[in-house]
Amino acid sequence: MTPAPLALADAAPAGLAVRTHCPYCAFQCGVRIGEGFGTDELSVSGDPHFPVNNGELCIKGWTSAALLGHPRRVTSPQLRAADGSWQAASWDQALDFVADRMRDLRDRHGPDANGVFGSGALTNETAYLLGKFARVALGTANIDYNGRYCMSSAAAAQNRAFGLHRGLPFPVADVEHAGVVLLAGANPADTLPPMTQWFDRRRRAAG
Ligand code: SF4
Incomplete structure (x- = not known):
């Protein structure tokens, strides 16, 4: 099924091109979202003034706007019902559910039973807040980032070559x-x- 385009009126005032970042990988290419890139629909173009990508994008960045209006896009929290189906929930319901489960895990197994994953796409500020949340609110020593999955071979090589690993040092x-x-x-x-x-x-x- 062809995804329905997201109307510009639903997203931003007509004519406004928002400068932001592609969310898909830690390269964080600069993108502009808005109209005026060859279509009346919400579309994405590379930001020519962002110094990492200078206007270039890979196919994931170029097609990122196509997902915004997809009919199967999940636009609210979902909780699994007793029969196994997913049911839409409010943010308060979903966050209360997660908080209750994390408290229960901590009470039964200790604070290190909870762990959190960050992302190479986090800003410095959100990475700092995530660290505070893990260590102060949850009291867990288990905090890592998604690169543990996709960059583990590179991290092992960098550890051996340089004694530490950074995604792009x-x-x-x-x-x-x-x-x-x-x-x-x-x-x-x-x-x-x-x-x-x-x-x-x-x-x-x-x-
Ligand atoms: S456009 Fe491609 S390379 Fe750039 S941040 Fe997105 S996924 Fe990464």
């Missing part, structure tokens, strides 16, 4: 000034297309 613009770039087991042209402009710049600079 330097500004991406540094690639343009690198003396040597070694890509092993990676194909950023396929998996992170907005990154390749920095390799191209380096190649052009080298003549």
Whole structure:
């Protein structure tokens, strides 16, 4: 089924292009959301003034607006009913449910029974708040980020090579000034297309 476009009137005043970030990976490409990119529907374009991607996006970023009006998009919290079906719930109901379950787990198994996952897409401020929530509100030592799933092999390699791991331990613009770039087991042209402009710049600079 073709997703119904989200009317601009539902999202933002007509003509307003909002500058924000693609939510899908930690590259966090700058995007503009609004009208005027070739269609009357809400659409996305790369932000040419954001210094990481300079207007480029991968297919996930380019198609991100298509999900906004999809009829199967989940737009409210869902709680599973006794018969196994999902039922829409208010935010108060959903948050009370989660809080009750976390309290119950803590009471029965101790504070470390709860854990939280953050994300490479969190801002510094929300990452700080998540850490406070985990350590102060929940009292758990178990806090990690989603990169534990998708970056564990890279993290293991960085730990062995450098003694610590960071997803991207330097500004991406540094690639343009690198003396040597070694890509092993990676194909950023396929998996992170907005990154390749920095390799191209380096190649052009080298003549
Ligand atoms: S590389 Fe693709 S998925 Fe990642 S932030 Fe940029 S557009 Fe989004």
